Amino acid sequence: MVHIEIADRLRETLTEADYTVDTVVERIGDEGQRALGRNSTIAADWALGRDMDPLATLIRLWLLQQPVSRPAAEQALPGLVDGLVAAGILTGDVRTVSAVVDVRPYAADDGTAGWVVSDLVNGLDAQPGPPRPDYVLGISPASTSLAQLTMRDPIASALDLGAGCGVQSLHLARHSRRVVATDLNPRANELAAWTFRLSGVAPEQRLGSLYEPVAGERFDLIVTNPPYVMSPPDGTRLVYREGSMEADGLVEAIVRGSVGHLNPGGSLQVLGNWAILEPERWTERLADWIPPGCDALVLERERLDPFEYIEIWLADAGLLGHPEHSGRYRAWLEYFDDLGITGVGMGWLLVHRSGSARPDIRIEQWPHAVEQTVGPAFAAHRAAIAYAGRTDAEVLATNWRLADDIVQETIGDPGAQDPRHIVLRSQRGFRRAVEVDTALGGVLGACDGDLPLGAIISAVAGLLEVDAERLVADLLPRIRQLLADGMLTR
Numbered sequence: 443m444v445h446i447e448i449a450d451r452l453r454e455t456l457t458e459a460d461y462t463v464d465t466v467v468e469r470i471g472d473e474g475q476r477a478l479g480r481n482s483t484i485a486a487d488w489a490l491g492r493d494m495d496p497l498a499t500l501i502r503l504w505l506l507q508q509p510v511s512r513p514a515a516e517q518a519l520p521g522l523v524d525g526l527v528a529a530g531i532l533t534g535d536v537r538t539v540s541a542v543v544d545v546r547p548y549a550a551d552d553g554t555a556g557w558v559v560s561d562l563v564n565g566l567d568a569q570p571g572p573p574r575p576d577y578v579l580g581i582s583p584a585s586t587s588l589a590q591l592t593m594r595d596p597i598a599s600a601l602d603l604g605a606g607c608g609v610q611s612l613h614l615a616r617h618s619r620r621v622v623a624t625d626l627n628p629r630a631n632e633l634a635a636w637t638f639r640l641s642g643v644a645p646e647q648r649l650g651s652l653y654e655p656v657a658g659e660r661f662d663l664i665v666t667n668p669p670y671v672m673s674p675p676d677g678t679r680l681v682y683r684e685g686s687m688e689a690d691g692l693v694e695a696i697v698r699g700s701v702g703h704l705n706p707g708g709s710l711q712v713l714g715n716w717a718i719l720e721p722e723r724w725t726e727r728l729a730d731w732i733p734p735g736c737d738a739l740v741l742e743r744e745r746l747d748p749f750e751y752i753e754i755w756l757a758d759a760g761l762l763g764h765p766e767h768s769g770r771y772r773a774w775l776e777y778f779d780d781l782g783i784t785g786v787g788m789g790w791l792l793v794h795r796s797g798s799a800r801p802d803i804r805i806e807q808w809p810h811a812v813e814q815t816v817g818p819a820f821a822a823h824r825a826a827i828a829y830a831g832r833t834d835a836e837v838l839a840t841n842w843r844l845a846d847d848i849v850q851e852t853i854g855d856p857g858a859q860d861p862r863h864i865v866l867r868s869q870r871g872f873r874r875a876v877e878v879d880t881a882l883g884g885v886l887g888a889c890d891g892d893l894p895l896g897a898i899i900s901a902v903a904g905l906l907e908v909d910a911e912r913l914v915a916d917l918l919p920r921i922r923q924l925l926a927d928g929m930l931t932r
């Protein structure tokens with residue numbers, strides 16, 4: 443476990459050296475930063491030139507994975523090198539010192555900041571993989587997506603399930619009074635303990651699978667990007683990405699089990715993958731996972747065919763160009779074939795323990811650009827579905843208002859008097875859009891909060907010379923969708 447005294451002194455040293463995101467980017471330049479994002483250290487090394495001051499040494503050691511001279515290491519980490527070697531953070535001898543694990547500054551738009559400890563970046567400068575099976579992944583695009591989609595209202599308790607390097611807990615600690623961080627991998631718990639101590643937060647850490655370490659406990663929020671990669675059981679498995687269950691069984695178990703660990707009104711947010719078996723029934727399959735008494739919003743952001751999917755994850759495991767590549771590829775295809783997997787959906791799941799007798803479950807493909815951070819859009823949806831669940835009479839009796847961020851787009855032939863399509867599009871959140879006909883456009887245009895919806899529909903029916911009751915029946919389902927999407931509000 444973490445050596446508290448060494449970690450506290452390391453934190454002071456990193457602070458003094460200004461080993462922060464902004465200063466590092468200033469030092470290696472935007473090009474150096476972008477190149478590191480492509481797993482190439484050359485641009486950053488070029489920017490550092492021959493510099494060996496403490497900040498340059500820390501960057502070389504941890505971001506570029508370069509061995510540094512013992513005197514340079516002593517200068518950058520005064521009185522700490524032996525302790526860090528003993529703690530397994532560094533390795534070295536009398537001449538050189540190198541990193542065993544990655545220590546990097548972290549900062550996000552919500553003000554979260556600290557240092558994240560994980561295994562060294564795999565495949566840096568095209569070093570051949572694959573990584574060790576208990577490899578602890580650092581901050582990945584998936585980590586950032588989950589952090590961005592998490593709802594950040596102040597809460598009493600949060601569970602970071604599969605905490606890995608601990609980055610989600612750093613965010614959760616800012617808005618949740620209590621945070622529990624769990625992982626199946628003891629090495630992840632060990633490295634996360636360093637992340638937490640260095641970053642000045644103190645989540646409770648537990649070891650174990652899924653909800654086992656929190657038996658009998660409930661939370662206001664559960665967040666997870668679990669090991670969702672679906673691969674054959676006989677290949678080398680990496681604990682950070684492959685669960686022990688068949689196909690998407692692990693994501694299903696997390697969703698089904700959530701209700702037993704959520705307080706009333708609590709939510710689960712997952713970034714995950716799901717198997718597409720029969721493409722025309724994929725929403726029913728996922729809807730079946732949603733526990734009773736829970737609302738859900740599932741947005742499939744991307745869908746890959748089996749070939750695309752397998753190629754991505756074989757490359758992620760460092761197997762490109764490896765002699766086993768083609769054999770593994772075929773075995774993976776056979777596994778998918780046996781299970782009837784015709785594609786893989788990737789996206790975001792929100793399960794909300796609303797206690798509703800008629801839960802609102804929406805599962806859809808939404809590959810369009812959204813406003814980042816998107817967490818507030820999930821929070822707004824959770825609130826908005828209460829409007830969508832009102833009775834017809836209540837919906838008609840309410841003075842609704844078109845949300846302020848909606849603009850009208852028209853598409854048509856140049857010079858034509860009337861457009862062929864009119865679309866109302868929200869500029870914020872999920873950036874929802876709806877195509878309107880004359881009646882719906884007229885009704886929505888008049889929704890400024892002054893009149894109840896029923897009166898507006900009657901007036902529009904009069905103008906269009908159509909039956910008001912039939913117009914109500916025609917418009918209400920679409921109005922409900924607009925309420926759930928937050929395009930129409932109070």
Ligand SMILES: C[S@@+](CC[C@H](N)C(=O)[O-])C[C@H]1O[C@@H](n2cnc3c(N)ncnc32)[C@H](O)[C@@H]1O
Nearest residue numbers: 585604605606625626627651652668669681682
């Ligand atoms: C993709 S990583 C996510 C890490 C971190 N939450 C993030 O946002 O970067 C998935 C994590 O789940 C852990 N894990 C794997 N199987 C698990 C299980 N059955 N129960 C709990 N955690 C598990 C892995 O060890 C790994 O740390």
